Amino acid sequence: GFGGDNPHGKTLVMLDGRRLNRPDMASANWLQIPVSTIERIEVVRGGGSVLYGDGAVAGVINIITKAGSGGPKTEASIITGSYGLHDERIGISGSEGRLTYALNGENQKTFGYRDRSRFSSRGAGIDFDYDANDFWNVSLGLSYNETEFDFPGSLTKTQYEGNRRQSGNPDDAGFNDYLNANLAIESFIGEYGRLTVGFLYGNKDITADYASYPSYSVVDINTYGITPKYIFERDLLGRNNKLVCGLDYYYENLDKDGFNDRAKMSQKNNAQLSRESLGFYVRDELYLLDDLILALGYRNERAKIEGSESQVDGTVIFDEQKTHRGEALESALTWLVGEKSKVFVRYATVYRYPFLDEQASYYGYAWDSFLTDLEKEKGTTYEVGTTFYPLKDLKIGLTLFRIDMQDEIVPNAFWVNANLDETRHEGAEFDISYVLKDWARLYGNVTYHNAQFRNGTHAGNKVPLVPETTVNAGLAMYLPWHLELRPEMKYVGTSYQGGDNSNAAEKVERYTMFDILLFYRPEPRENFRFSAFIGVENLTDEKHALINYGGYYPLPGVTVKGGISIGF
Template identity: 25%
Template sequence: MNIPFRPALAGLLCLLAPHARADDALRLDEVVISAPSADDTLRTVPHGVSVITAGDIERAGAQGVGDLLSREAGLNLQSYFGRDKGATVDMRGLGATAVSNVLVLVDGVRLNADDLSGADLSSVALSQVERIEVLRGAGAVRYGDGAVGGIVHIQTRRPRPGPLTGQLDLRSGAWGTREARLRASGGAGPLAASVTLSRLDSDGYRDNDRYAARDSALELSLLPDGPWSFIDLSLRAARHIDEYGLPGPVSAEAFRAGSARRRASSASPQDGGSTDDRTLGARLRADFGDAGLLTLQLDHRDRENPYFIGVQTGVALADQRNVIDSTRRDLRMTHELSVDAFGRRHDLAFGYVSQSSDYLRRENGDSVVGNSTRRSGELNGHAWWGEGVFRLGQGVSINAGLRRDRADSRITGSRYTRECQYIFIPFPVEVPGSCVNAFRATDATASDWRNRASELGASWQVSSVLTVFAADSRHFRSPNIDELALAAPDLRPQRGRTREAGLRARSDTVEFGATVYRMHIEDEIYFDSASGLSVNRNYALPTVRTGVEIDLRWRLRPSLLFAANAGYVQPRFEGSDADVPLVPRRTANLRIEWTPAEARRITFSARHAGRRFDGNDLDNRSFAPLPSYTVFDLALSVRSGAATWSAGVSNLFDKVYSTIAYSNTYYPMPERTAWMGVSWQLE
């Protein structure tokens, strides 16, 4: 769908009036809860870190969590279909392995699935997000497996006691997109509750690119007064259901040919799947004052994902059905406290984590003799960790932490086969009624791994304006159950080390940050589909990623904010001249926010990603690289009473681009797209 951008631009601008008002936008004093710091704020975390507040989200005009995160320094969006479903946020140049090497948390709970589908960003609505913390190169001590490039911690709105309030969000856009979301919250006395319901339907940019999602969540909160006021208890239940099509990649020729060829599906119209993701969680926080804060969190997640890929005509659809069923249970205990020693206050935290997962993958139906298969497994693990911030005086603090992790797994494969009894007279003759069809074991493997993560960092508040920092972190990732189900015989955990240093500076109108880093990974795990074996294995060579991230926010005048960031990474195989696939060396973002009146705002943004090598091009010589691209977006919001109206145009100049390619086939991103929406505050 092509939309003339000049009339759209004129329409947006005509709604604005020449008045001015400032918005709060500078963020270095934001409290950071995902990582320890000397003064509990963003300013003294010894890592590249940023915080996205609810106000930032409102001003950004982003159309999803992936779109929003891709505008941060050092983050790059990998998307198959231009929506949050199937999108991955790459951090510090991890490329195709980012799906398992960047950890996404929602209220402290892992969003990453136990298979290779990664974190389903479509299950998180921006309108329900209170803040997002992005910690680059950090999180392995506290959060463990998979926090390699760093973590993205999404924190949602909590219910609070008080009168009943609500919010209704409606949005409509190109490709038949329609979304409605309702949230109600309130309570009396120590009790509070919130309910969220949503529905999203879209025809999708391409043929067979349909997407429909239904979300519901209920959260109860208990905040008693009096002698029990030290207690904070919350219970949460959520369900995400979706159905989606899988249009498949297009050839390089079709990608360049024009809109009709790019939008055409290369797959069967029956290729697609669905997800039923159910979560239950409970969190108890007890603040014992000088004795510290104790947190106990229990979470249970069930996920069912039936899907069809490469549907063949003439074969019953039920015999081509694949299903992944997984269950995960997590227990986390944390004790945080402050101690006084040598005349200064020091912060300590200790934790224990236990998790267990069950997994079953069924392929090619349930009863096709010689063809239906099953891979079942379980993964159990536990870890102890501790970390602290030690203040040495003169603005200098030391961060140190250690984690010890153990995981064991068992995987069993089986195939649906037919076995019969025979008699020999003198040649074999089948005994009538003796044949039995059943799943019979084909193989079994077991693994037991011990891993360790550590961190040593320092920050120095040179002045009220300037802070410098440095850190040395060790991280790891064990193969997940999905990888173990299709693994090379010698598949093993990966281990890595990240060193970084940087500075942050702020004045009344300017914030600036810069970080340099070097990430070295041994035995990085990847999916090898280029060799024809299609198995998960370790890279033969270590990988080294050396880069820099720069971030600037400048309040030029009360009504005008200029924000820009840039990243450069050299993602190499050690001892080779080849880059790690799917990593653009250069990324950059620009955002200009103009607030000519208290109730009106226009946001203009641009995203740039340099060229990257094909996902199957390990030597950088086998396939054509993906070209670089720059995409521009425009958004407007106008507040009128309890309603906030918004509209925008994404991909304003109709750029043809793709973020992912394998073996010279491309997944084209959407063309120019217009959208509009309204949000009502209900009281």
């Protein structure tokens, strides 16, 4: 991970090519992704601003869902576990002529590890894909998700040592609704390539009741997008060549009503913010030789953020705007070695626009303002690495990286968002995967990440919330009777707590966690499939907490889960 105060803001999450990142500081809602319909997950490490624009600083996660095929197929599962967890899912998919379809639904609930960490989620989705003829097709996806949850909040050190499962907030809660629609039209124009146009809409209704502040609000966020993309694959000077170019237009508006009471009978303020962006990009991959690929890319984008806030009596707190200009470059060389190995070197520039609630504070407090001097984050990345197969079933990967960042955004000592001094992130990532014939698979990765301030008051100090070392490892053992035993471990090194730019406060301690899973997957019988699992997370009941600005956030203790899945 990238670390820092807003790591999720530096990784772009996409579902079938649709951005899930929100325009405010909250992370993407992973529960709007129907797990039962996932076909594969594509992870692109490193800067991706040329193709994807805002937010693709550390990498891109693109989740691809399954397309229906053949007659109707049904998948159903139930999971239960510690702390009152239960999770029920169902999916139906198939095809009829040129039409494919997939429907899904999910219900999840848990009381949570800590007091007042209750959580529930319900959602459903439907996807259609119609191949009209050999020249064009159209797809439509609709989804709805609602979540309800408590906010246990942080603990003081004394509270944490006394009872790590207690709640720091007595009566904070929230309720969210998500509605998404995604229409894509793809046209195949023979030797002239293919053109895809995506039309996106998303609505989020967010109710947040923070009795501890106090702050009560209702927020409505709408997102509109049009994303035409042209792909042209044709030999250039006798060499394979792939050209991708496109436009990304997004308009996001946020409307917030603040109240003095939970019943929302006494309004305090209203805030309206918007972000409109338009970007053009082009990227080309050319085979200079049969085993040497040159990639070059460029993006130019403009984003305007507007915001206003007024009290209920009409007093205007602010009415401002800020324009950001994003520009990204990419150049890379990839040398293909043998059937699957490769060596690569890559240079790219990246950027991230401020979230709406970073650019402005609009919660009805005395310090509310629009920060016209807050700049976008930007950086330069360098990578060199290899994916190497010394044996058919042994994969080894090694990447050396450096990311020089400017103007990273964090709260300052007065809790006002500000741009940091320049920082440098550098290190190495090592991963390995080894299949031992038909009885086991060994996998793991190690990351060394050194993040420091390069100038300013804290020059030479470590960037908070960035552990130097992380290790993940696992062993999948294929046992008789269709069983698979999978022990896993995770190690995270020490880091400085959030906000500790001077490196003077208590550190976030290192920790090691062990999980173990047992799967049962018998051979399918005719049209019937069955599988089951049971597992224990944090097997040794490791007591660990993240520390952010002096507040302790305990991670769950030992957790038991189990479930069954059927398909027909």
